[in-house]
Amino acid sequence: MFNRIIAIARKEFRQVGRDRRSLGILIFIPAFMLLMFGYAVDFDVRDIGLAVYDADNSSHSRELIDAFIHSGYFNLKYHLDSAAEIDPLLDRELVRVAIVIPHDFSASILTGNDVPVQVLIDGANASAAATVMGYVHTIVQDYTLALMSDVFLFSGETVFAQPVDYHPRVWYNPELRSPVFLIPGLIAFILMVTSTVATSLSIVREIELGTMEQIAVSSVHPAQLIIGKIIPYICTSILSTILILIGGYVLFGVGVAGSFLMLSVLVLLFLFVALVWGVIISTTSKTQQVAFMKALTTTMLPTFILSGFVFPIHNMPVVIQAVTYLVPARYFLEALRAIMIKGTGLTAYWEQIAALLLFGTLLVIASTVHMKRRGYSTY
């Protein structure tokens, strides 16, 4: 029984090995992707293009503009002479934010009246705009606070103390670097896509090329065939995972805070689910093109969008949140972040491991039942 599996695995190994390009893609491209996207993928909103129309041009208004520049988030690109110049700048995306300071800015401050400052933000990219809005609020509030402290000191108080001593503290990723957040996601994405896509073609190829009949008349059991077919892809996937982890550590300093043993268990479990899914696709498709399409639609975009890789799951509508429970990458990613970044113990992610186990078992049962029912007869 094992001899047959090994024989098939060896044959499959040879076939993969002969196709240098596919082999190279399977092993090295994932690490290369990590390198590329690790540098390219960055959410942080900074260097925001800013245009200012300062109708007041007083020391007060210049202080406010300086506060924007010194915040480090804004890049003052244009000093305008009229409000009409703003429209074309925003239209052509030359700036993301425009500020209009009214001509009575300084006068109002001196007389103690509230002054409105108009801020125009390009909202096309909503999340970036929300962040920009946060920065604007903070800068203007700080400025107001400074004005208040002037008044406060002026009215006889000697020390000016902030009413609340406010300390935000960030755990796990104190500098809030995007790679720390995104690299586990990239690992999940790359593994899911490579392993499912690679196996999804393995069996249907034999059907399409007509070699399946030869296998069918030999005494190989379907399960042996499947296991033999998967083994080479398990090997390449493990190799590429190791390369990705090394790359993440060396290039981005994202190490593994938790246990390596648990990490290996988790990765193997996830690979298993992804590969079995690929097999199911392969056995239920008639042509390689259909298999390819199925593999792509069920892995690529769902893993990208529904796993919590970039889009927070708790923001989604409840129905969609329910759908995310069907995406294995979701569990993998939660557990992976817990192990790699937080370094927490099994208690924090046993549910995810259990869910992956359940997934794997169900998929194996489904594929054996399917294989048994159809046998080779329909091929």
Place this chain on the structure above:
Amino acid sequence: MHLIRKEFYQFLRDRSMIAIVLLAPTIQLILLGYAAILDVRNIPLVVLDMDSGYHSRALVDRFVNSGYYSIVDYVQSVNEIDDYIDRGDASVALVIPKHFGNDLYAGYSPKLQVIIDGSETNIATTGMNYASMIVNRYSQNILLERIDRLAHGTVISRVIPEIRIWYNPSLESRNFMIPGIVGMLLMVITINLTSLSIVKEKEIGTFEQLAVTPIRSYHLLAGKTIPAMIIGMADVILVLSIAYLHFGIPIKGSILLLLCLSLIFLLTTLGLGLFVSTISRTQQQAMMTSVFFVMLPMIFLSGFVFPISNMPVIFQNISYLLPLRYFFEIVRGIFLKGIGIVDLWKQVCMLSIFGVAIFTLSAIRFRKNIG
């Protein structure tokens, strides 16, 4: 012409392919359209209120009423906060010390701690921003009261930002994301349609038959492309109508222009698929090449979610080579800003140049294949 008909028949015979090509984008767009939300709202928050007096409750209320946080639980000890954040059940914890209210009233600055889970950076950044905003505003009010008590009648001015959001006033990230998903789905499907087409004939062995028949190579290429283009256009209309009818994304610009430009975009992706097909020996190879060298760079580098302006210069330059980048600008421009051909001619030129170039390359490679 016969070739086109043959390809079309072949496609129609394959029921599962039709189902996938029409159903998959519909389901995906609906699912992903709801899921792809970057707005950070309802950040899960745990509160450790050691004071539980009037002031501390007022501060907690400010967090809740802001709409950015939803309270998961009130905890009694710092250890419980650890648990919540470790398990990822809460992203932010608010710690209000004992005697917060009294200290505040007495003019000591009580320490207010906000703990943020930094492992999800975008939630963390926004969560921190909002927290600072809320606490700052709270401080300001207390200061104003204090000034009023000290020197009654002193007027003090505040600078108030009057923020106006253009193009997408409700700041719906859906309006930004759905045009992106539309472009991505179209890219995935159309590349799939052509990338396996020629290599399939090679693998099955029917390619030689084609090679010996007296058909010009561009006839063959056209025969492979035109059916795929018709299917692609059907998908374009399908996904655009879902975006418009189901999600209610306003199309501010001209629909006709959008359709024309989509056609040009399809030519570039179909061309890319053909090119991949001509440089591959097996379908597996073609698939690997198209996934890793075409689709993934397009997803990550074309500005779908990750801003191009944040990328290192090399990647910014690479992004100029990606048709999807231009298509995003076109779709978002026409959908959200309602801009016309005058503002989009650059993108249109780039797409056309790309399309012509990739088809020429494919034709050259294709002739080599035959020869």
